[in-house]
Each structure stands twice: as C-alpha cells, then as structure tokens.
Amino acid sequence: MSATVEELSPRxxxxxxxxxxxxxxxxxxxxxxxxxxxxxxxxxxxxxxxxPDKETLEAAIIAEGLAESAERxxxxxxxxxxxxxxxxAAAYRAFALEHPHLYRLMTERPLRRDLLPPxxxxxxxxxxxxxxxxxxxxxxxxxxxxxxxxxxxxxxxxPDADVERAWREGIRAFEPPx
Amino acid sequence: MSATVEELSPRxxxxxxxxxxxxxxxxxxxxxxxxxxxxxxxxxxxxxxxxPDKETLEAAIIAEGLAESAERxxxxxxxxxxxxxxxxAAAYRAFALEHPHLYRLMTERPLRRDLLPPxxxxxxxxxxxxxxxxxxxxxxxxxxxxxxxxxxxxxxxxPDADVERAWREGIRAFEPPx
DNA sequence: TTGACAGGCTAACGCTGTTCGCCTACGCTG
DNA sequence: CAGCGTAGGCGAACAGCGTTAGCCTGTCAA
Numbered sequence: 041m042s043a044t045v046e047e048l049s050p051r052x053x054x055x056x057x058x059x060x061x062x063x064x065x066x067x068x069x070x071x072x073x074x075x076x077x078x079x080x081x082x083x084x085x086x087x088x089x090x091x092p093d094k095e096t097l098e099a100a101i102i103a104e105g106l107a108e109s110a111e112r113x114x115x116x117x118x119x120x121x122x123x124x125x126x127x128x129a130a131a132y133r134a135f136a137l138e139h140p141h142l143y144r145l146m147t148e149r150p151l152r153r154d155l156l157p158p159x160x161x162x163x164x165x166x167x168x169x170x171x172x173x174x175x176x177x178x179x180x181x182x183x184x185x186x187x188x189x190x191x192x193x194x195x196x197x198x199p200d201a202d203v204e205r206a207w208r209e210g211i212r213a214f215e216p217p218x
Numbered sequence: 219m220s221a222t223v224e225e226l227s228p229r230x231x232x233x234x235x236x237x238x239x240x241x242x243x244x245x246x247x248x249x250x251x252x253x254x255x256x257x258x259x260x261x262x263x264x265x266x267x268x269x270p271d272k273e274t275l276e277a278a279i280i281a282e283g284l285a286e287s288a289e290r291x292x293x294x295x296x297x298x299x300x301x302x303x304x305x306x307a308a309a310y311r312a313f314a315l316e317h318p319h320l321y322r323l324m325t326e327r328p329l330r331r332d333l334l335p336p337x338x339x340x341x342x343x344x345x346x347x348x349x350x351x352x353x354x355x356x357x358x359x360x361x362x363x364x365x366x367x368x369x370x371x372x373x374x375x376x377p378d379a380d381v382e383r384a385w386r387e388g389i390r391a392f393e394p395p396x
Numbered sequence: 397t398t399g400a401c402a403g404g405c406t407a408a409c410g411c412t413g414t415t416c417g418c419c420t421a422c423g424c425t426g
Numbered sequence: 427c428a429g430c431g432t433a434g435g436c437g438a439a440c441a442g443c444g445t446t447a448g449c450c451t452g453t454c455a456a
Contacts, residue, residue, distance in 0.1 A: 051402095051403085072442080072443065072444085073443080073444060073445085074442080074443080074444090082403090082404070082405095083404075083405060083406080084443095084444080084445085085404085085405075085406085085407095085445075085446080085447095086403065086404055086405075088444095088445070088446080089402075089403055089404075090403085093444080093445080094444065094445090147372070147374070148326060148372075149372060150372050150373045150374075151372075151373070151374060174387075175379075176380060176383040176384045176386075176387045177384075177387045179366075179369075179375060179379065179381075179384035179387075180362065180366070180384045180385070180387040180388035180391065182365070182369070183361075183362050183363075183364075183365030183366040183369055183384065183388065184358065184361050184362040184365055184388065185361075185365070186365040186368075186369060187360070187361030187362055187363070187364040187365030187366075187368075188357075188358070188361040188365075190364075190365075190368070191357075191360070191361055191364060194325070194326075194327060194328050194329075195328045195329070196325070196328075196329060197357060201353075201357065202354060203357075205354040206354045206355075206357035206358045206361065207358070208354075209352075209354045209355045209357075209358040210358035210361065210362065213358065213391040213392050214391050229433090229434085250411085250412065250413085251412080251413060251414085252411090252412080252413090260434090260435075260436095261435075261436060261437080262413085262414085263414075263415080263416090263435090263436075263437085263438095264434065264435055264436075266413095266414070266415080267433075267434055267435075268434085271413080271414080272413065272414090
C-alpha cells in the first residue's frame, strides 16, 4: 500500500482493475468506493486495506491509461511516418472515443504526478514532441487535440457539427506545408 | 423559479450572485448549497424557494459567464482588426485566467442548453467564426484555445513550460500566412 | 501452541444535494 | 378591520459520498 502503482499488492491490483472496469462501463458518477467494493463482493471499508484512498486509486487507473495511450501513439507514428501528426491525431481521438470515461479522468483535473510511476507521462508525450518538431509546437498540437477531444466528449459542438472537418482543419494548420 | 436565467426573481438573482462570488473566490470545492446559503445568512433548504436545484444555479452562472466573455471577444476583434485571431486568443486566455473557476464550470461538463437563455452560446461563438473564416476552422481554433487554457489551468504543462510560446505557435499555425 | 497479521466486517462521522412539514410575517381582499 | 393566501424562512431528515475506528476470524510461522 504505497504511493505509486507498480508496488501495489496483487489484491490491490484487483481493486484497480475492478475500479477501472466500473469507471469505463458506467462512468464517473458510478465510480464510488462502495460500487467498486460491490464488484469485488466486499464492503467499501475493506478497500482501504489495499489502497490508501480514492485519489491513489484514480492515479493508478490514470497511470494505466497513460501507458496504454503511449503505446498507441508510438505505434501510430511508426505506421505512418509521412504524416506523423495526422496519424497521432487519429490515434489520440480513437483512444479517447474508445475510453471516454477514462480519458476524462486522465485529463479533467490536475495530475498527481507524485502518485504516478516516473516517466509514464513523458513517454506518452514523446511521440508528439518528435512529430511536432519542438516542444512548444507539440504543446500547441496537444492543446488542439485535447480541446477537440474533450469538447466532442462533452457535446459542446452543435449536433450538426462536422467534427471530422474541424480535425482536418487543425491538422492541416499544424502540418508543415507540403 | 423557472428554467432560464432572465426569468429569475430578484431574490433568485441574489442567490446566483452569491453563488458566483463564492465559486470565484473559493473554487468549485467550496461551492456547496450550504455555503451559498451561509453567504446569504440563510439555511440551505431556503435556497430551494428560489432556485429549483444546483444544476440550474450553475447554468445561471454559466449564462453570465458566456454573456461576459462574448462582450470581451467582441471588443477584442474590434480593437485589433488586423490580427483578430491573435486578439481573440489573448482575450480568451485573459478571461479564463481572470475567472479560472468560472471558466472550468463553463466548460468541464456537457452544456445544459435547455437551461440557458437562447443565443447566449451562439453570441460568444460568433466573433471567432467571423475571425476564423469558416465554422470548421473556428471549431479547430476554439479547440486549440480551450485546450491551451484548460491544460494550463489544470497544471498539465511542466512547470518550466513556456506557455506563451505554445500559444504563439498555435496562433501562427491558424493565422493566414502573411 | 501461540501469536502475528492479512483481510474481512459493522458502526459511525461529517459532508453532500434535496425534500418535508411547519411557522411567521406581509399584503390583498371581502 | 378580519381573514387569508403566499413568500420565505426554519429544523429534521434521507440517501449517498469518502473515510476511520475497532473488532473478529482464518492462516501461517515460530
């Protein structure tokens, strides 16, 4: 029962897995300690034998999400070396749409970096920094991608909006002129 | 005690004002019905004589925020007609940094458009659509601006990140080449 | 055999949004 | 002027939240 994820006990990993399943299946509202406990056939207070608090549990899920998205981003740039930015954008959006509740959890609040394994955040960022050419550009592109994603997830674009076109506009703006 | 903001009773407006002050001064965590009531020297249940529920109260605050940001955006494009995108970006960021808790409330969840006065959302969007040249481009620029803003507010950029430079990179990418 | 410990449990605390029924004071109407 | 409706307070309470305290039981080592 320590700070970062890797050092979790086997039972704690089961708690994390149950919590993530619950979150992904039923959303943030259903993600309560009592419901997580239900999934494990246990009472809520028992969870605290394995995980110090909910925030740490969330951090463990976030760490998983960061690691998995890092893998996808790495694969994307390898798959399309000619237009890495476009490939990354597609991978970014796909991951978020496949895991909307997870994506929200990963981004909606300040990151508790102290509860994350080292470098997991940097690894997820690396492919983009490489593709964008500079960190500043990478941050701008990330902002665009995150903005598109979260605005779409939150239903902020009008129902008739052509989200794909907006993505293309942004990607075109950030890609080097051909 | 009806759906949208304008039709609120005078006392209900006081509730909204107190709620907004509390939110802006102390953040979303402190924004509870009991604390709002405290500000008015009243008990929490009494608020329900004026406002149907917290979500409607939030919507009223969001409507104020949208109206005020619309004014700022309109002023920004007027002030710098040569580079309206840059002016809008500056106005956008300034508003968010001046009202971080309000900005979060305005953007972090799906919009209850049914609780908002008609057109308030559209009015806030209009200056950007004009400056960007097309709705798709406007959505891409908005995504960039919102992404930059919320990532900055959430402390997602590294502490040593040069946020200004990232803003400039994005603005440059979206501005027509000079 | 004893004892430590892992891992469950119930009860409870303070907090949240919200509902209920009650009470009081004000203003309109007969 | 009497009566009454209503606006706007109130306390008590409910279910649900994260979390803590204290207890108990089963397993395994010494």
